[in-house]
Amino acid sequence: MTDRTITVLLADDHPIYREGLAHTLGEAAGIAVVGQAADGAEVVRLAERLAPDLVLLDISMPGGGGLAALKQIRALPAPPHVAMLTASEAEDDLVQAMREGALGYILKGIGAGDLVALVRDLASGRPHVSPGLAGRLLVSLKGRPDRHDPMADLSRREEDILRLVAQGKSNREVGEALDLQEKTVKHYMTSILQKLHVRNRVEAAMLAREHLKG
Numbered sequence: 707m708t709d710r711t712i713t714v715l716l717a718d719d720h721p722i723y724r725e726g727l728a729h730t731l732g733e734a735a736g737i738a739v740v741g742q743a744a745d746g747a748e749v750v751r752l753a754e755r756l757a758p759d760l761v762l763l764d765i766s767m768p769g770g771g772g773l774a775a776l777k778q779i780r781a782l783p784a785p786p787h788v789a790m791l792t793a794s795e796a797e798d799d800l801v802q803a804m805r806e807g808a809l810g811y812i813l814k815g816i817g818a819g820d821l822v823a824l825v826r827d828l829a830s831g832r833p834h835v836s837p838g839l840a841g842r843l844l845v846s847l848k849g850r851p852d853r854h855d856p857m858a859d860l861s862r863r864e865e866d867i868l869r870l871v872a873q874g875k876s877n878r879e880v881g882e883a884l885d886l887q888e889k890t891v892k893h894y895m896t897s898i899l900q901k902l903h904v905r906n907r908v909e910a911a912m913l914a915r916e917h918l919k920g
Contacts, residue, residue, distance in 0.1 A: 710736075711736055711737065711738050712736055712737045712738070712759050712760065712825065712826065712829040713738050713740045713756070713758040713759045713760070714731055714737060714738065714739050714740065714758055714759065714760050714761075714762060714825060714829075715739075715740060715741045715742075715743070715749065715752055715753055715756060715758040715760070715761045715762070715786070716728055716731075716739060716741070716742045716743070716761075716762050717742070717743040717744075717745075717746070717748070717749035717761065717762065717763045717764060717767065717772065717775065718744070718762075718764040718767070718791070719744045719745060719764065719766070719767045719768060720764075721744070723814075724742055724744070725742075727762070727791075727821075728742060730818045730821065730822070731821075731822065731825060734822040734825075736826070737822065737825060737826070740756050740758055741756050741758065744767070744768070745767050745768040745769030745770075746767050746768070746769035746770035746771050746772060746774055746775035747769035747770060747775075748769065749761065749763065749767075749775050749779070750775050750778045750779055753779045753782065753785075753786060754782055757784065757786065758786050759786055759787065759829045760786055760787045760788070760789065760825060760828055760829045761779060761786050761787070761788045761789070762789055762790075762791045762812075762825075763775060763776055763788060763789070763790050763791065763792075763808075764790070764791060764792050765790055765792040765794045765799055765803075766792070766793075766794065772790060772792065773799065773802055773803060773806060776788055776790070776803060776806045776807065776808055777806045777807075780806060780807035785807075787809045787810075787828055787829060787831065788807065788808050788809060789808060789809055789810030789811065789812055789824075789828050789834070790803045790808050790810065790811045790812065791812045791814060791821075792811075792812070792813065792814060793813065793814045795813065795838070795839060800835070800839055804905065804906060804908055804909060805905055807905070807906060808906075808908075809828055809831070809832075809833050809834075809906070809907075809908065810824065810828050810833060810834040810835065810908070811834075811835045811836060811839060812824060812834065812836055813836045813838070813839070816836070827874060830876045830878075830879075831876040831877060831907075832874040832875065832876055833874070833906070833907050833908035833911055834874075834908075835908060835912070840912065857902075857913075857914075857917050857918060859901040860898065860901055860902075863884075863894065864894055864897065864898050864901070865918060866884060867880055867884065867891060867894050867895065867898065868898055868910060868911075868914045868918065869914060869918055870883055870884070871895070871907055871910060871911050871914065872910075872911040872914035872915050872918065874911075877891040877892055877895065878891075895907065895910075898910055
C-alpha cells in the first residue's frame, strides 16, 4: 500500500456492532469505510461495485453466510483482500476460510487499536490469524500427507523470501529487502506455494515459522 486512503467494506448482520466498527475504522487516519452490508449476497454485490482494498466479513450472516461470500468475492476479476472478523473459533470455519482465500481470520474480541493496525497490515497483503487459532491451523497443515520436510524443495532465495513473509512483510517490502522487483517476488511466491502444497501465504507463513530457523 502507498500513503493513499485504505478503503474498507464491512459485512455483519448485527447493525449495532457494524456501526460501531465503521465508526472505529472511520476515525482512524488513512482508512475509509466505503460500504456496509448485512448479508452475504449484499456484500458480494458491493465488493464488485465498490472495489475496496479490504473486505471484513462475519461468518454467520444471512444470504449464504460469510464463507460463501468469501468464495464469490475471491472469484471476482480483481478481488480485494478479505479477512474474516467473527466470533467463530471453530476449526472447520478457520480451515475453510483459508481454503477459500481469506488473508486473515480475526476474532471479534480484538481491541479497537489492534484492529486498526491489522486493517493496515491486511490491506498491504500481510496475513494474520488470531494467535489463539494459529496453532489449530498449524496442526491441520501438519496432518497433510508428505509433510516430513516441507522446506526441502525450496531454493535459498525462496527460503529468504518465505522468512520475510513469515515476518508479515508484503511482496513490496520483501522486494525492497532483497533488491527484487515486486512482480519477481510474486513469481517466487507462486513457486513457494506450489512446493509447500499450501493454498495461500497465510499457510506458507505458518509452516515457515515452524520449520525455518534463524
